Structures are given as C-alpha cells and as structure tokens.
Amino acid sequence: MRVSRFFMPLLRETPAEAQIVSHRYMLRAGLVRQASAGIYSWLPMGHRVLKKIEQIVREEQDRAGAIELLMPTLQSADLWRESGRYDDYGKEMLRIKDRHERDLLYGPTNEELITDIFRGAVRSYKELPRILYHIQWKFRDEIRPRFGVMRGREFLMKDSYSFDIDAAGARRAYNKMFVAYLRTFARMGLKSVPMKADTGPIGGDLSHEFIVLADTGESQVYCHKDLVDMAVPQNVDFDGDLTALIEQRTSLYAATDEKHDAAAFEKIPEDKRLAARGIEVGHIFYFGTKYSKPLTAKVAGPEGTDVFVEMGSYGIGVSRLVGAIIEASHDEAGIIWPESVAPFRIGLISLKADDPKTKETCEDLYAKLTNAGVEVLYDDTGERAGAKFSMFDLIGLPWQIIVGPRGLATGQIEIKNRKTGERENLSPEAALNKFTSGH
C-alpha cells in the first residue's frame, strides 16, 4: 500500500480524553475514531490489525475442533425470557422495539440463541460432542465507557459454546478451549495467565479468566510468578487427554480479585508472589445445564432416555485485544506491533521522493516485496524525513526500510528493527532476500 493512496488520519496532539497509552496511540496512529460514546469506527490501519487478530483466533478455534457459524447481532427478547435472563441482565442490555413493537435486544452474549439453534438441530448423543463458535459484534451499554476499545459499548467478541452428553465431556471441552486460549494469546505476542474467576451473569461452577499483565489493567490479580513465563503448549493433540497441561497451570495459585484467597496466596514462597494489574482478554465458563434446562435442550442418551446437554461458553475480546497488545508492547515513540498482528510487516521510507535513483529503488523493492506476499506500507510522499521517521515509529510496523540518495551512493539502504532499534546497512538485493526468504 502506498501512503499517497492510503487513508491514515494521524493526530498530532494527544487527545485529552485518552487516559491510557493504548487509547492515546490508537487515536494518534489513526487506528480508530470514536463515532459515539464507546462506539468506534475502525480506520484502515486499525481494521487490518483487527482482522489479523480475528484470523489467529479463528485458526486456533478451528485447530481445537470448534466449528464456525455466525449468529445475528439482534436477538428476540422471548428467548431471553425463556432462560430468565431478560430481566436479570439490567441496563447493560440494549433493549429495542421494532416497528411492530416486538422486543428485540442487541446481543451482549449468545448462550440463549446458540442453545436454541442446538435444540432445533441435534437429537442424539451420537452427534456430540460439538463446540460451535462465532465472531460477531456485541453490545453492552456500559454506564461509563472508557479506555477506548478496552471498555467500549460495541465490541467484537469470539464466543464459543460446547455441548456434551455429560460433565466429563464438558470438562474435556473446557480443557480444549483452555489450551486453545493459551496458544491464541501467545501467537499475538502476549503472555496470558489463566486465573480462577467469578462467573458473573453467565453463571456456572467453574470459570477462568485469561489475564494479560499490564500496569494499566483494570483488574487486580494475584498469582504464582512461574505462571507468567510458563511455556505455551506446542503440537497439541486436541483429541487426546489435556488434563496434565491444565493441571500444570491450575495447581499454582492464580486468582482475580473477586476470587482472591489471601491465605492461599501467603503460602506461595515470597519471591514467587505476584500481585499486579491485569487486562482480561478471555473468559471461559462451565455451567452445566443452566441454559439447557430452561430451554429444554435435550438429546437421546446412550440408554435411550433424554438427557439435558452439558454446556460451557468461552469468550475472547477480539477488539479489546488490539488495546491489550498495545498496552503490552509500546515505547515512548509509539506502538511496537508483534509481527503476527502488524497491519503491515514493513514500512518502506523514501527519504527523497523526487530523487530518480531513490524512487527507482523504492519502486523496485515495493513491487518485489509485494509480489512475494510481504505486506509493505510504502511512504512515497514528499513529506520530510524527520516526520516520516516519527510517523513510522508511532504506527509501529516491525521493520523499516529506509532508502535515500546518500546511502544509495554506496549501494546501501538501511533496515531498522522497530522493537530493538537495531539498524543494518545492506544492499537492496540483500534486503529483499532477508524479507522474502522462507516465503
């Protein structure tokens, strides 16, 4: 993409309303723009990051055997009356009347609707187990939306729902999502810690939040330090027994504020105790028959009698993750995107757009990198070099390729790693090779 043709409205000033660094950088780097309180438009740069995160979430769900579908944003109130949650949910639920005065709502979560789909489709235990998921916009009418996309009202969530014939099966589904979540967040460069958590309005007996540690996190959390750097499971057989992987993580103390047990925490050796702030990026629940009973979601069991299905639900805050990643990865100059979610891999900076040799080199690199499938944002504008450097540091692409007449006089261009700041001079051919080998 050429900067001269892209749409990336940057802000020079730090917006006064942005209290945390991710919100500031998301506005300054033109990732989002507020449309109304807690509701954001995703500008092209932000949209690209959002799509990358969504795709990682999708791939890891698919790998764990979950099946994607898509439920609508608006739901009928009647379903929520069946489950008894319509009145429970309070003012966070956005209630709507259509032209025929029928009650609709903007889904804050989908336990009822997926249970309705399930009960209309599945008759026998032979069609179990199943994990179904979707990635869809949700709405929660927060009384005081803040922190940009971290606590917005309209937000993108991945929510999965598991259906099993018994509690043991439901536990296996829970474990699959547990491991899938560890992998998902790790692929985005995040260290996430699963912590015992409150079940809130979803309900149930068992629940973990996946927490990314960050000073600006809204939750107070407590855990054993070893959990923070524990290796992420590789080559997982999701059809196999995942119990050991789970126990390795749940045998060490980790809890959010609501579930905190000071006495248990004190038993951790002092140098291993971690009390910190964290950002919730995922939340998983096992709630048994809480929804299948009121909604009558039954299947014929192996003995021929009908059984209420055992369920769990599993959420990831896809849009919130954009903010969480920035909270975890930035410096004073701007964002530092991990390669896996970067809007572009490389920023190609022309130091003198009207110099023929510089232009020719840039155009050649741009064409060859793009043809090789490398995502490049090419700054072909006449802006001065200093402004370009600041801009590329702010938007945080992993690599910068800097091309100018002085370097080209000796056949060299410069490569800068945004994260480490390391710089390297090399020929255009060597640069091309560096970024296209292995592709």
Add this chain to the structure above:
Amino acid sequence: MRVSRFFMPLLRETPAEAQIVSHRYMLRAGLVRQASAGIYSWLPMGHRVLKKIEQIVREEQDRAGAIELLMPTLQSADLWRESGRYDDYGKEMLRIKDRHERDLLYGPTNEELITDIFRGAVRSYKELPRILYHIQWKFRDEIRPRFGVMRGREFLMKDSYSFDIDAAGARRAYNKMFVAYLRTFARMGLKSVPMKADTGPIGGDLSHEFIVLADTGESQVYCHKDLVDMAVPQNVDFDGDLTALIEQRTSLYAATDEKHDAAAFEKIPEDKRLAARGIEVGHIFYFGTKYSKPLTAKVAGPEGTDVFVEMGSYGIGVSRLVGAIIEASHDEAGIIWPESVAPFRIGLISLKADDPKTKETCEDLYAKLTNAGVEVLYDDTGERAGAKFSMFDLIGLPWQIIVGPRGLATGQIEIKNRKTGERENLSPEAALNKFTSGH
C-alpha cells in the same frame, strides 16, 4: 471437514414459509436458520459461502483501489439530524434509546458516518481521490420480511463511498465501481446487467442497479438482450480511462420498472427486447454534494478556496447474494454452487464406512486433498448410500468423489460433476491428480 464432526442440520421437509427456491434450499441444506422475523443465523455451511462471497467482493474493491475500514453497526441519531435524513427515513430505520436516553440507530447505510470520518480527517484536495468501503451488518426494518436472506432485516452489505474534488473525478470513481461490480458478480458465476435506476432515499442524479435475471426476482426490468451476455472486462487498468467500457453498456437500453421508458424500449429491434424479472444485487449512486454540504465536508482546492467534496456511494448485498446465486444456479435435486463460492469444493462419499479398504482409500484421499489445500467435506458416517447421494446433490458441492468396495475391487473410484452430472471412473491417484494439479 468430516461430516461426523461438522454441524449441518438438514431439513427433510420443505418448510411451508419458504416461497422461493433459494429460501427453500437454504433452509433444507442447513445454510441458515431464522432467529426472528427477517433475522438469520448463518449455520456453518452458509457461513462458509457468505465468507467466500465477502472475500470476492473485497478483492475486487481492493483491485479498484478502494480502501477498507469498518464502521460500527450503531450510529448516533445526531449525525442523521445534520443531514436531514433522520426524520425522512421512516419506519425502516430501527431507532434505539440507550440507558442515558440518547438516540441511536442501527445503520441502514452509512453516508453520514463516512462523511463525518472524512471531514475530520481530510483537509486538502491533494489527499483526493479516495474510495473507502466497509463490509458490515445493516438493519432495515422491513414491514414484511420475506424470501429468506433476499429480503431480510439484518443483512450484510458492502458499501463504498467516493470522495472527489469535482464532478469529473466523481464520475471516474463511479466508473471504477461500475466496472468492479461487473467483475465481482461474474466471479460468482452471475450474469449481471447494469440498469438505470431510481435513487430512492440515497438521492442524487445518477444511479445504476446491477440486476441478475431470475424468474423469482422481485423487480420487473427491461433491457437490450446483448447486455446479458456481454463479456466481462478483464485486465482492467483502474487508473486508466474506463469511459469506453461504461459507454458500451450504457448506450444500450436497460432500466428498472421505475425508470422504464416504453417508447425507448420499443425502439429496440423486437428480437432483442427483453422484459424479465430480476434480483438487485448492487446499486451505485452519484449524488454530488448532497451530504458534504449539510455536513460541511470541505477541502482546500487547488486555488486555495474551500470546496465541498463530490461524493458517490456503492452498495453490494453480500448476504442477499447467497440467495441470488442459488436462484440462478440450482436444479430439482438442490443447489449447484459455482466453484468460486462453494462451501467446499469436493464431497468425498464413503459408500461403506466400515469396509477397511474403502475407509483406507477415503482417509488417504481426504488427507492428501486437504494437505494440498483443497476443501473437502468427507462423509465418513454410516448413513446409507442413497441418503448420502441425495444430501450431496442438495448441498451442491461442485464435485463428488464416490468410493466403495465394488469400484475398489477393480481399483476405481467415481467422480461426479454436480452441474453437468457427468461421471468418470478412475484410480484414486488419478483423482488426486485431477484436483491437485495447478494448486
């Protein structure tokens, strides 16, 4: 994907409420399920088709130089008061009050919001032209939703918006989208005819609907027959002059009912006159300064004075296209998906799931095809052969590979083309080669 692990709830009975073939097949083949009136859940099979269509739309928008972003589903009523459309829009607009009694609405279209983004970001004609687009769920509160996703209330739309310094530039943008639309629909196996159309609540001076001819179409349309089979532009230079391509199509008569001119139609040679039913799949508008003036979207022009930007908007009904494609491509046994939008390319049918040799051959083919990137739906269940044949004809994958003990006794499996009905016996290796060569 294995059928034994997939989620594809088929209906045996033709649902009484479905009046047109696409709606019937979408319900029977388990593509969608109604959540409430005019609001659908996309089941896994339907979701796969929807994503393929969305991706083709995206690729052709990108090719034409449009830039993707994503606006929210809910918008502030204040913006619509600025443009004057808040009261005009009538009961089709879903109006919402949040917990603070602020007026929101579920966007039926986005002229106001994109103009707001533009005016907050662009200051100079040097940043023009731009075409911005998004693919997002919309809501129109149809008084009588019907025909399944063809006339639903919550629907997925791609909408683009062009910004230019003058009318000539706006016309170039219009032409780009015109050509991009021809290419987009052709890639889905559809013959679309651009027809002069009413501008309706969007407004403006110039408008074309893109119509797919189908007996069940809701619009009456009139055109010169040569337009139906006119070749689709290939290798288009979207930065070049597209006037000739447009004139070739607009010089022949073509109009929807509202714009029909019987006298002009009569001038077409009789054997070239076509009066038919059609489905609208795209609609493009040039409306000049209709929104930029009330919303004060101005840029500094080349002479230094401020100029209101010239705008157009361009919609494609992404979810509606799923129905339109089925209307255009089906037979009595079911759907016939064009390869480009098929949920899977191949249905792999095991005729005897418990026969070791059959199973081994199927598993081997499934693994090798999947590894080669071919999308296969593998029916590994113990269902009887007749039921499997009917099911695969109904869901309409382009190819079936049929594997059973009788054929394997002579080293053969069978391949069936769903569209032509042609069958071919060949070895598993030859079949593998047929579907993986060129991948």
